[in-house]
Every structure is written in structure tokens, then in C-alpha cells.
Amino acid sequence: MSKEAVDSAALDASRTDASQAPADAGDAGYSKDLKARHVNMIAIGGAIGTGLFLGAGGRLHSAGPALAVAYLVCGIFAFFVVRALGELVIYRPSSGSFVSYAREFLGEKGAYVAGWMYFLNWSTTGIADITAIALYTHYWSFFTDIPQWVLALIALAVVLVINLISVKIFGEMEFWFAIVKVAALVAFMLIGIFLLVTQHEVGGQTPGLSVITDNGGFLPHGIMPVVIVMQGVVFAYASLELVGVAAGETAEPQKVVPRAVNSIMWRVGLFYVGSVILLALLLPGSVYSADQSPFVTVLSKIGVPAAGDVMNLVVLTAAMSSLNSGLYSTGRILRSMAMAGSAPKFTAKMNKSQVPYGGILLTSAVCVLGVGLNFLMPSQAFEIVLNVASLGIISTWVIIMICHLAFVRRAKEGLLTRPGFRLPGSPVTEIVTIVFLLAVLGLMWKDPEVGRKTLYLIPIIAAALVTGWYAIRRNVDREAETLMKAGK
Numbered sequence: 001m002s003k004e005a006v007d008s009a010a011l012d013a014s015r016t017d018a019s020q021a022p023a024d025a026g027d028a029g030y031s032k033d034l035k036a037r038h039v040n041m042i043a044i045g046g047a048i049g050t051g052l053f054l055g056a057g058g059r060l061h062s063a064g065p066a067l068a069v070a071y072l073v074c075g076i077f078a079f080f081v082v083r084a085l086g087e088l089v090i091y092r093p094s095s096g097s098f099v100s101y102a103r104e105f106l107g108e109k110g111a112y113v114a115g116w117m118y119f120l121n122w123s124t125t126g127i128a129d130i131t132a133i134a135l136y137t138h139y140w141s142f143f144t145d146i147p148q149w150v151l152a153l154i155a156l157a158v159v160l161v162i163n164l165i166s167v168k169i170f171g172e173m174e175f176w177f178a179i180v181k182v183a184a185l186v187a188f189m190l191i192g193i194f195l196l197v198t199q200h201e202v203g204g205q206t207p208g209l210s211v212i213t214d215n216g217g218f219l220p221h222g223i224m225p226v227v228i229v230m231q232g233v234v235f236a237y238a239s240l241e242l243v244g245v246a247a248g249e250t251a252e253p254q255k256v257v258p259r260a261v262n263s264i265m266w267r268v269g270l271f272y273v274g275s276v277i278l279l280a281l282l283l284p285g286s287v288y289s290a291d292q293s294p295f296v297t298v299l300s301k302i303g304v305p306a307a308g309d310v311m312n313l314v315v316l317t318a319a320m321s322s323l324n325s326g327l328y329s330t331g332r333i334l335r336s337m338a339m340a341g342s343a344p345k346f347t348a349k350m351n352k353s354q355v356p357y358g359g360i361l362l363t364s365a366v367c368v369l370g371v372g373l374n375f376l377m378p379s380q381a382f383e384i385v386l387n388v389a390s391l392g393i394i395s396t397w398v399i400i401m402i403c404h405l406a407f408v409r410r411a412k413e414g415l416l417t418r419p420g421f422r423l424p425g426s427p428v429t430e431i432v433t434i435v436f437l438l439a440v441l442g443l444m445w446k447d448p449e450v451g452r453k454t455l456y457l458i459p460i461i462a463a464a465l466v467t468g469w470y471a472i473r474r475n476v477d478r479e480a481e482t483l484m485k486a487g488k
Contacts, residue, residue: 034250036259038171041178042325043243043260048181048271049322051236053315054132056276057297058290059229064220065212065280068273070233074440075268078237080433081397083423084404085244086261090419091407093257095248096336097329098241098400105406106399108340108476112469114399115337120461121392122326123363125238127370127385129323130155135291136316140309153371159320160364163327166353167249170328177321184314185271188295192278195302203301207282215284228447230440231390236272238393239322240264241400245329258421323367327360334359341475388454390444391461394437401430 034042059067085098094100099118103111130152137143137151162173194200196207205211212218219226243260247253279294283301288294293315300308331347335356338348347358370385408426411418423429444451 034167034171034246036250036252036256038175039243039246039250039256040260040263041175042171042246043240043264044178044182044267048178048185048267049236049239049318051232051238052272052275053181053293053295053318054135055232055236055290056279057288057292057294059232060276060279060285060288060294061290062221062285063226063229064216064218064285065277066219066223066226067229067233067285068276068280070226070230071236071272071276072269074230074233074237075265075272077433077436078234078240078397079265079268080423080429081400082240082243082261082264084430085241085400086257087419087422088400088404088407089244089247089257090254090421091416093247093250093253094336095245095332097244097248097333098396098403099333099336101403101407102399103340105403105410108342108480109469110399110403111337111340112342112472112476113465114396115333115342116465116468117392117395117399117461118333119330119363119392121238121389121396122330123366124370124385124389124392125235126156126323126326126363126367128389129319129326130367130370131385132319133316133323136293136312136319139292139296139312149371153368155320155323156364156367156371159323159327160360162324163331163360164351164353164355164357166355167328170324171246173324174321177317177324180314180317181321182271184295184311185275188299188311189275189278191302191307192275192282192298196278196281200302202282202298203287205283209281211281211284215286220285224446227443228451231394231444231451234437234440235390235393237268238389239325241396242325242329245332248332254419261421327363330363331356331359334362339479341477341479342472388457391441391454391457394441398434398437401434405430 056067059070063070088098088101092100092104096103099111099115102114106114131148133155134148134151137146138148143151163170195202199206199208201207243257247257250256275295279288279298282298287301288297293312295311295315296308299311334343334347335350335358337343338345338358344358344362347356347362349356349358351357404423405427407416408418410416441455444455446452
């Protein structure tokens with residue numbers, strides 16, 4: 001069957017599914033200004049972010065060339081998650097995304113947990129992003145004397161304004177952010193291949209397999225460092241679920257989403273695995289560091305300082321893109337929750353441009369706390385919030401897979417029809433993915449410096465969620481009763 005026929009079949013099936021699906025009050029009032037090119041580039045931007053541009057440096061230092069395998073394994077499971085979400089999106093597009101699906105398949109408690117854990121993920125990711133922006137900016141001597149927290153605050157203010165104007169402006173910004181990231185990575189990979197083919201020295205070393213074999217081999221520090229960095233690698237893919245949120249503000253999600261989701265896998269292989277292999281062949285892992293982009297490290301060592309400046313500007317763009325996406329997605333998720341009574345009422349408010357500004361401002365307020373973290377602990381801020389964000393994204397992905405299991409079960413019972421675009425291997429795929437994600441969470445215990453301390457937060461987060469539920473459950477019941485009376 002041709003690709004066009006598959007797309008047509010998926011579209012026909014989704015039209016049937018949409019008539020069966022319950023409406024989400026949180027979807028009302030949005031414009032449909034995101035075009036296919038916006039959503040496709042949002043998918044690319046989600047697959048290429050701070051986790052690669054900054055995080056890969058420290059991970060290469062600790063794990064060595066085997067980091068490429070870690071990226072590949074995590075990338076496969078990330079694809080399963082986004083493919084499952086893509087099927088749910090075609091069944092019923094919603095700006096509330098997985099929170100809306102959790103409400104339908106797991107009940108309001110499931111939606112409440114999904115939404116607030118996602119908020120935890122993106123609010124802390126936002127802190128990681130503004131920290132990264134400050135670190136990148138310090139690369140240039142002109143900004144060295146400016147405190148890290150001041151640079152972080154400026155970055156937050158700029159991206160906040162962009163988000164509040166309109167979704168069309170957001171889409172355009174993400175489109176061009178993604179263009180810059182892809183162009184830069186392609187250029188770097190071409191330069192890296194040229195250096196390998198011509199055997200041009202990099203930092204006094206001849207690139208090639210000898211760089212790996214002469215510096216401890218594929219696993220210079222053993223298998224455990226590779227295992228430990230898994231939670232950080234999962235974080236690197238944490239924006240992929242944005243496709244599901246963006247689908248609620250595009251006119252033809254049934255056509256756009258399958259193409260965007262299917263293209264994610266080869267991007268993971270090319271950009272993540274390919275670039276890490278190149279980095280490992282050009283310089284020993286010990287040369288890379290957590291406080292500088294590995295791409296900047298390589299380009300600075302080939303004797304062209306301006307190349308390092310250009311790449312540093314690109315990775316600065318990547319961090320701005322991630323922060324931009326975080327404010328966008330949490331604004332929509334919080335509005336979906338607020339309409340159901342499980343988030344503050346003001347997060348349901350929209351401005352004249354149909355932007356849910358209340359949720360965006362709430363996320364920004366948490367990011368301001370991150371500015372304080374940059375003031376108190378500038379050297380540790382990035383790693384601390386990265387691990388906390390990992391708790392949020394792992395729980396979000398687990399909930400997506402649980403929702404998909406419930407969705408498939410209802411389809412088998414004849415209560416709904418699955419679209420033509422499906423997650424393959426269900427229910428085994430979901431179960432294996434959930435087990436893998438929980439294993440990654442458990443592996444954090446092996447990192448006594450930060451990971452273990454992060455796991456200590458789980459009981460605190462659980463207690464906060466339980467307390468919060470008892471505080472808002474009357475609001476949830478009241479909103480549900482109102483919707484029933486309205487006949488929705």
C-alpha cells in the first residue's frame with residue numbers, strides 16, 4: 001500500500017473515532033494557526049535539544065563512546081511512547097494531549113497526576129534551560145562578568161513575551177529554531193566526516209578508531225557509568241510528546257501527526273547516535289566536559305575559534321527553543337486541567353490572541369525560582385534540575401503507555417475503533433516500555449551524588465499530590481456536575 005493510501009486510511013478511521021470520543025472542555029477557544037511545517041519542525045525541535053547540545057559533553061566524559069548505544073536504546077523507547085501518543089491524537093486531537101486521554105481512560109485522578117507531573121517536568125526543565133542559556137552566554141568573554149542568574153532572568157523574560165503574543169508566533173519561532181539546529185548539526189557532521197576522511201588532527205590527535213582504542217576502548221569506565229547516565233539520556237528526548245499538544249492547534253492533525261511521528265526515528269538515529277559516534281571518533285571522552293557543548297569543544301580545537309562561536313550561538317538557540325516549548329505545552333496542559341477543576345482557575349484564562357496566559361505565567365513563576373537556584377548554586381543548578389525533570393518525564397511517559405493500554409482494551413471490547421495509524425506490538429510494546437522506564441528510575445539509585453537524592457523526593461512529591469487532590473477534589477466534582485448538566 002502506498003504512503004498516500006496509508007495516510008488516507010488513517011484519516012478515514014480517525015473521522016470515525018472522533019465521533020466516538022468525548023469532548024474536552026479545555027479544547028474550546030483555541031485557534032488552529034499551527035501549520036504542517038510548524039508541527040513537523042516542533043517534532044524535530046523536540047528530538048534535538050539541550051540534552052544533546054549540552055548534556056552529551058558530560059555524559060561522554062563519564063560513559064565514553066558507549067553513550068551512543070544508550071542514546072539508541074532510549075531513542076527506541078521514546079519512539080514507542082510518541083507512536084502510542086500519536087495513535088491517541090488521531091483518535092481524538094486535544095490541546096490537553098495525554099492529560100485529556102488520562103481523563104478519558106484513567107479518570108480525573110489519572111489526569112490530575114499526569115498533568116502535575118508534567119508541570120513538574122517542564123517547570124524544572126525550564127530551569128535547566130535558562131541555566132544552560134546562562135552557561136552558553138558565559139562562553140563569550142563579553143558576558144563573563146555578568147552573574148549567571150541575571151542572564152537566566154533575561155532569557156526567561158524574552159521567551160515569555162514570545163509565548164504570550166500568539167500561537168502563530170510560537171510556531172514560527174520553533175520553525176526557525178529547528179531550522180537552525182538541524183542546519184548546524186548537519187554542518188557539524190559534514191565537518192566531522194571531512195576531518196575523519198582527511199585524517200586532519202583535532203586537538204593534537206588524529207581522528208579515527210584509534211581515538212577510542214587508545215583511550216580505554218568502547219567502555220573506558222565499565223558498563224555502570226553508561227547505565228547511570230540513562231536517566232539523563234531519557235531527559236534528552238523529553239520534548240517529543242510536544243507533537244501531541246501541538247496537534248490540538250492545527251487544522252489537519254490526522255494528516256500532520258503520522259508524518260511527524262514516523263520521521264522521529266530516523267532523526268534519532270542520524271542526529272543523536274550519529275553525532276555521538278562522530279564526537280567519540282574525533283576526541284577522547286576525557287576531553288569533553290559538562291560545562292561546555294561537545295560540539296563547541298571540537299570546533300574550538302580545530303584552530304578556527306569563530307567556528308566555536310557559531311556553534312555556541314546554535315546551542316544557545318536550542319536552549320531557547322526548549323524553554324519556548326516548555327512554556328507553550330504547560331500553558332495548554334494546565335488549561336485542560338483548570339477546566340476540569342484540578343488546576344487554579346486563572347490558568348484557564350486566555351488572552352485576545354487565544355493564548356492560555358495563566359498557565360504560562362505559572363510555569364514562568366517556577367522558573368523564577370530557578371533564577372534563585374542559579375544565584376545560590378550556579379555550578380550545580382543544571383544537574384539538580386535535570387534529575388528532578390527526569391522524574392516528571394518518566395512518569396508522563398508511563399502514563400501515556402498506561403492510557404494506550406486502556407485505549408486498546410476498550411477497542412478490543414468494541415467500545416471504540418483504533419485508527420489505521422497504530423503502535424505496533426501492543427500490548428507487549430507498552431509493557432516492555434513501562435518496565436524499561438521504571439528500571440531507568442531505579443538506576444538513579446546508583447548515582448549517590450544527585451540521582452539518589454532525587455529519588456528521596458518521590459515520597460515528598462507523592463505526599464504533595466495526595467494533599468493537593470484532597471484540596472481540589474470538590475472543584476473537580478463541581479466541574480463534572482456542571483458539564484453533565486450542560487449535556488457535555
